Amino acid sequence: MLLGLTGGVATGKSAFRQMLARAHPFTTFDADACVHELLSTDGDIIRAVSHEFSLPQHEPPIPIDRALLRQRVFSHPSARRRLEAIIHPVVRQRWMARRSECLDLGQDFLADLPLLFETAAAPHFENVVVVAASTETQRIRLTARGLEPRMAEAMLASQWPIGQKVAEADHVVWNDGSLAGLERQASLLLGYLFSPAA
Numbered sequence: 001m002l003l004g005l006t007g008g009v010a011t012g013k014s015a016f017r018q019m020l021a022r023a024h025p026f027t028t029f030d031a032d033a034c035v036h037e038l039l040s041t042d043g044d045i046i047r048a049v050s051h052e053f054s055l056p057q058h059e060p061p062i063p064i065d066r067a068l069l070r071q072r073v074f075s076h077p078s079a080r081r082r083l084e085a086i087i088h089p090v091v092r093q094r095w096m097a098r099r100s101e102c103l104d105l106g107q108d109f110l111a112d113l114p115l116l117f118e119t120a121a122a123p124h125f126e127n128v129v130v131v132a133a134s135t136e137t138q139r140i141r142l143t144a145r146g147l148e149p150r151m152a153e154a155m156l157a158s159q160w161p162i163g164q165k166v167a168e169a170d171h172v173v174w175n176d177g178s179l180a181g182l183e184r185q186a187s188l189l190l191g192y193l194f195s196p197a198a
Contacts, residue, residue, distance in 0.1 A: 001108040001193060002099060004125035006116035008162045009155050010141035011133040012175040012182060017112045019186040024194070026110035027102050029095045035087055039064045048086050053079070074154040088119060099124060117168050118160060127193065130169035132162050137176050 003026070007013045014032070021028050038045045040063035049064055050057050053072040058064065073079045095111050102109035113121055122128050133141075135156060142152035166172050171192075173185045 001127070002102070002125045003108070003110045003193070004116050004122065004128040005110060005112045005131065006114060006128065006165060007131035008133070008138060008159055008165065009114070010138040010145075011131045011162070012173075013112055013114065013131045015179065016129075016131050016173060016175070016182060016186060017110060019183055020110060020190065023186060024108065024190055027098065027107045029098050029109070029111040029113075031091050031095065031111070031113045031115070034091050034094055036066075038087060038090060039066065039069075042090075045087060045090065049083065052082055052086065070151065074151060074158060077158070080158055084115070088115065092119065092121070096124070117165055122168065127170045128168070129171045129173060129189065130162075130165045131173045131175055132166050133175045135162070138162075 003020075005013055005017055005020075014030070017028060017030065020026060039049065040046075041060050043060055046058060046060065046064055049055065049069065053069060055064060055068060055072070069083075073083050095113065099109050099111065101107075111121075111125070113119070116122060116125075116128065138156060139149070139152055142155065143149055147155070171189060173182070173189065175182050175185075
């Protein structure tokens with residue numbers, strides 16, 4: 001099984017991925033964690049991003065100031081695309097390599113890719129799951145994390161509308177409620193995907 005997982009910011013993708021991985025022996029890939037690692041340890045990426053966005057120059061193990069980078073990236077519509085042009089070819093290379101390994105070994109692969117549709121990755125998966133929530137729930141969760149409302153709005157505005165992702169999905173998980181409800185949906189999804197008739 002090659003399972004792609006995506007959704008909007010603060011919809012609960014990470015929590016849902018963790019639930020799936022606890023319940024089934026997936027080999028997983030977390031794109032957000034990969035980006036964090038690149039911005040913390042990859043000297044070429046750190047230098048390229050620091051130069052592109054006029055950030056203080058550091059070398060590993062001193063990571064990029066992610067809060068400052070966030071301010072720069074969401075200050076202009078083209079800035080996010082410039083950041084993605086630096087980082088996402090490396091991220092794609094890594095998850096594609098992991099996917100190939102799983103195919104060779106006959107392992108089930110679960111990739112959590114926030115930009116799955118935006119980067120035309122859907123054809124590389126047998127099933128794509130979108131974790132969705134209302135925009136108001138996303139706002140509440142983002143500000144609860146300490147983001148200023150203006151930054152939360154900028155992040156939401158920079159993404160595909162969640163309805164557009166839902167329309168492209170094979171399966172949709174709605175996460176406006178409790179963790180228990182999300183856990184139940186994880187169980188139901190796995191039961192469907194791995195049932196003999198699926």
